[in-house]
Amino acid sequence: MPEVRSPILELQGITKSFGGVEALRGVDFALHPGEIHGLVGENGAGKSTLMKIIAGVHSEFSGRFLIDGQETHFRSARDAHAAGIAMVHQELSVAPDLTVAENVFLGNQPTNALGLVQWRRMAREAGEQLARFGIDVDPMSRLGDLPIGLQQLIEIARVLFSGARIVILDEPTSALSPPEVERLFATLRRLREEGTAIVFISHFIEDILRVSDIVTVFRNGRKVAETASAATSKGALIEAMIGRGGEALEHSYTDDLMLPRPSDSQVVLKVDQLSLSRSLKDITFEARAGEVLGIYGFMGCGQQELSRILFGKLKPDSGTLAVDGTPKTFASTAAARRAGVALVPESRRDMLFHQEPVYKNISISILDRISSLLLKPAQERDIAQRQVEQLQIRPPVVGLDLGMLSGGNQQKVALAKWLTYPPKLLVLCEPTRGMDVGAKNDVINIVRDLRAKGLAIIVLSTEPETVLSLADRILVLKRGALVREFSNEPVSKDRLLEAA
Amino acid sequence: MSSETALAAERRARGLAPFLRSQMRNIAPFLTLIFLSAFFAFASPSFATLDNLGNILTQVSVTGIIAVGLTFVILCAEIDLSIASIANVTGIAVAYFTLQESYVNIANIPLPGAVAIILSILLCALLGLVNALGLTMIGIPSFIMTLAMMQIAAGISALLVRGQIAYKVPSLITTLGSGSIGGIPWIVIVAAIMLLGGHLVLTYTRFGRYVYMVGGNREAAEYSGLNVKLILGSVMVISAVCSGIGGMLGVAHFGSAQQNEFDTYLLDSIAAVVVGGTSLFGGRGGIGNTIVGLFVLGVLNNGLDHVNIDSFLKILIRGLILLAALVINVYAQRLREKAAE
Numbered sequence: 001m002p003e004v005r006s007p008i009l010e011l012q013g014i015t016k017s018f019g020g021v022e023a024l025r026g027v028d029f030a031l032h033p034g035e036i037h038g039l040v041g042e043n044g045a046g047k048s049t050l051m052k053i054i055a056g057v058h059s060e061f062s063g064r065f066l067i068d069g070q071e072t073h074f075r076s077a078r079d080a081h082a083a084g085i086a087m088v089h090q091e092l093s094v095a096p097d098l099t100v101a102e103n104v105f106l107g108n109q110p111t112n113a114l115g116l117v118q119w120r121r122m123a124r125e126a127g128e129q130l131a132r133f134g135i136d137v138d139p140m141s142r143l144g145d146l147p148i149g150l151q152q153l154i155e156i157a158r159v160l161f162s163g164a165r166i167v168i169l170d171e172p173t174s175a176l177s178p179p180e181v182e183r184l185f186a187t188l189r190r191l192r193e194e195g196t197a198i199v200f201i202s203h204f205i206e207d208i209l210r211v212s213d214i215v216t217v218f219r220n221g222r223k224v225a226e227t228a229s230a231a232t233s234k235g236a237l238i239e240a241m242i243g244r245g246g247e248a249l250e251h252s253y254t255d256d257l258m259l260p261r262p263s264d265s266q267v268v269l270k271v272d273q274l275s276l277s278r279s280l281k282d283i284t285f286e287a288r289a290g291e292v293l294g295i296y297g298f299m300g301c302g303q304q305e306l307s308r309i310l311f312g313k314l315k316p317d318s319g320t321l322a323v324d325g326t327p328k329t330f331a332s333t334a335a336a337r338r339a340g341v342a343l344v345p346e347s348r349r350d351m352l353f354h355q356e357p358v359y360k361n362i363s364i365s366i367l368d369r370i371s372s373l374l375l376k377p378a379q380e381r382d383i384a385q386r387q388v389e390q391l392q393i394r395p396p397v398v399g400l401d402l403g404m405l406s407g408g409n410q411q412k413v414a415l416a417k418w419l420t421y422p423p424k425l426l427v428l429c430e431p432t433r434g435m436d437v438g439a440k441n442d443v444i445n446i447v448r449d450l451r452a453k454g455l456a457i458i459v460l461s462t463e464p465e466t467v468l469s470l471a472d473r474i475l476v477l478k479r480g481a482l483v484r485e486f487s488n489e490p491v492s493k494d495r496l497l498e499a500a
Numbered sequence: 501m502s503s504e505t506a507l508a509a510e511r512r513a514r515g516l517a518p519f520l521r522s523q524m525r526n527i528a529p530f531l532t533l534i535f536l537s538a539f540f541a542f543a544s545p546s547f548a549t550l551d552n553l554g555n556i557l558t559q560v561s562v563t564g565i566i567a568v569g570l571t572f573v574i575l576c577a578e579i580d581l582s583i584a585s586i587a588n589v590t591g592i593a594v595a596y597f598t599l600q601e602s603y604v605n606i607a608n609i610p611l612p613g614a615v616a617i618i619l620s621i622l623l624c625a626l627l628g629l630v631n632a633l634g635l636t637m638i639g640i641p642s643f644i645m646t647l648a649m650m651q652i653a654a655g656i657s658a659l660l661v662r663g664q665i666a667y668k669v670p671s672l673i674t675t676l677g678s679g680s681i682g683g684i685p686w687i688v689i690v691a692a693i694m695l696l697g698g699h700l701v702l703t704y705t706r707f708g709r710y711v712y713m714v715g716g717n718r719e720a721a722e723y724s725g726l727n728v729k730l731i732l733g734s735v736m737v738i739s740a741v742c743s744g745i746g747g748m749l750g751v752a753h754f755g756s757a758q759q760n761e762f763d764t765y766l767l768d769s770i771a772a773v774v775v776g777g778t779s780l781f782g783g784r785g786g787i788g789n790t791i792v793g794l795f796v797l798g799v800l801n802n803g804l805d806h807v808n809i810d811s812f813l814k815i816l817i818r819g820l821i822l823l824a825a826l827v828i829n830v831y832a833q834r835l836r837e838k839a840a841e
Contacts, residue, residue, distance in 0.1 A: 313722065337725025351723040353716045355783065364713055364724045367706050374704055417724065 014063035038212030056080030086164035096144030101126035256490035268456035274319030294471025312336035340424035359384035408439030525832035540803030569742030577782025585653035587747030613670030628740025632733035677752020715782025
């Protein structure tokens with residue numbers, strides 16, 4: 001369908017910076033009625049920033065912003081909403097304790113003359129809307145009781161049927177099962193026929209190619225390509241996303257990296273047929289001593305759940321774990337720790353005590369090794385001081401409250417707490433996220449040292465660079481299932497993206 | 501670059517104003533205590549006497565014993581509303597297992613004193629264990645779980661005494677509750693020993709550290725491989741046992757065991773802990789704060805008796821002081837967080 005109609009939305013030369021760092025540099029973007037426009041790009045390429053400008057979340061930027069040919073400036077998301085623009089954000093934003101119908105009508109429940117909610121009408125209309133979407137649920141059931149995928153579909157349905165002329169969907173398919181994805185696509189196509197303009201952001205390039213008419217590729221804050229979906233391929237898009245040659249920043253991993261032969265050292269962890277409701281399906285793998293196993297996948301692919309199961313924080317529905325050949329079912333994280341498993345979660349806030357001094361943060365996991373009843377603060381400080389020096393934590397003052405350290409140094413403290421008595425298995429989630437280059441290199445060196453000491457290490461990350469820079473063997477996790485293993489073969493960023 | 505951040509951090513750490521701000525929760529209750537004492541000393545000549553100090557100490561003893569355990573609970577960012585009920589039922593139980601005078605019309609089971617005491621302590625520990633299991637295994641919020649336990653303990657009390665009053669308790673309990681040595685009431689000594697013991701456990705033992713860490717950031721404690729449920733369960737049992745001991749000595753102190761005898765102790769104990777500056781959000785404070793809080797409450801209650809105030813107004817004044825303490829408590833937490841930024 002060749003577009004001759006004028007664009008409903010047009011952006012010209014959009015530039016946006018955060019604290020001196022340019023997130024968008026002179027981007028042009030046009031959206032036509034009755035068009036599904038796919039957006040791809042790596043994390044931080046600028047897609048989300050651009051969408052937030054369109055949705056009125058960011059109001060400070062330079063460049064021209066036209067709606068129906070009229071120059072416009074939104075000062076808030078409310079303005080954008082009034083202009084008929086609606087967005088489904090990546091994170092689920094539903095009210096789990098309200099009914100399905102209330103969620104569908106969130107913010108504009110039908111009321112009668114007295115201002116009372118018309119429950120029956122609301123339930124009926126919500127049911128009709130959802131039925132159009134192929135969702136058959138009782139509109140009066142509690143939303144939180146439904147599976148996550150269905151909740152996400154209902155949230156999308158709410159936005160799609162809000163009457164908006166422009167709908168932005170940010171990663172809508174990450175929690176959906178294949179049939180649910182089909183239903184979503186069918187609905188999007190129907191809305192397209194009705195003249196709605198849709199922006200579809202996804203890491204799943206197959207999805208983008210299947211549903212969108214046009215694809216725009218972002219890299220480092222620039223629009224680097226815009227083509228008809230029919231005229232491109234997954235390989236070509238990935239190449240455009242990560243760029244070849246000149247433009248690469250520090251060290252890009254586009255070149256093939258040779259993974260070593262699989263190690264035949266002792267198996268430390270054996271995971272067999274692990275499943276967890278909708279998050280994980282039949283996960284089976286082994287981790288060996290002296291090996292770094294990388295697990296790569298997109299946000300929401302089940303990495304978080306997997307790491308929590310390994311550390312006894314979540315219980316799997318089925319499947320078994322064995323550490324050093326002994327089957328384990330961890331009743332608590334304390335049991336996992338005693339079995340020799342350690343976890344550093346992706347959020348430092350979750351594992352550090354910001355109002356306590358550094359040494360208490362470091363000693364907390366080993367207190368039972370250094371004291372049976374009474375604390376030995378001098379010994380705690382000695383141990384902490386040694387770790388602080390070894391990991392070059394700055395400032396090297398163990399009595400300082402943790403909250404006064406920089407993010408990178410806090411991350412090192414999170415590692416340090418496990419290193420005095422090294423575990424058998426160390427599970428690291430996003431170990432270098434949000435770090436500057438120096439801190440990243442420090443962490444990479446620490447992990448390599450630990451591998452040399454014979455620890456089995458699992459690194460889970462949504463950033464290909466992190467996995468590539470650390471792992472000896474790489475597993476790719478996609479929608480809760482292991483889909484590919486890279487071992488003793490060349491691997492690169494585009495091969496990883498291709499597999500995921 | 502790194503030495504620069506080190507310097508900046510040092511400066512922030514050494515600055516006087518942020519330090520004072522971070523210590524707000526310790527300073528404010530202490531200033532309140534000094535202010536109240538000065539006010540009553542000025543307002544009434546009978547307040548600032550050695551005799552009256554003894555009175556205050558005796559008056560806060562039962563509250564103090566109960567507040568030891570409650571401090572552990574609040575440090576973990578939980579609450580125990582069953583303390584007064586458990587104190588009551590334990591006090592009644594120890595009388596129930598003691599031979600009463602013939603005119604007491606209770607179908608009780610007289611046992612040797614030591615057995616009676618042990619059974620009573622087992623009873624309160626068991627009730628604490630039920631609180632612990634409800635909180636950790638079933639996942640009932642402590643606020644609701646202990647509210648139910650408050651009723652359960654009151655129900656057991658009612659069944660044991662059936663509206664009657666018992667007077668006799670084992671001689672050891674009588675001595676500790678109402679006797680004195682060298683002019684110092686035993687109950688004050690017991691309270692002091694228990695407060696000291698609580699302080700030592702919280703400050704110098706591994707368990708005490710765990711209590712602070714679980715209260716400071718429960719998620720982080722779990723990710724550090726601590727058995728958070730075990731720690732939370734333990735503090736609920738500790739709280740119940742402290743309440744039980746307070747209840748037994750209280751019965752001896754009052755000279756009788758009956759229904760609803762400890763009702764005011766729930767509010768008093770919570771007030772003592774919170775007024776003292778232990779954070780309702782957990783992780784900050786301690787027995788030292790509780791002691792200051794006990795004195796603030798003791799001085800207030802005792803002082804109001806000395807200054808000839810309308811006794812109905814006293815209730816309102818106590819409420820207002822408690823509100824002020826809560827405001828300071830929450831405000832101090834915010835200041836502290838700001839200082840740590």
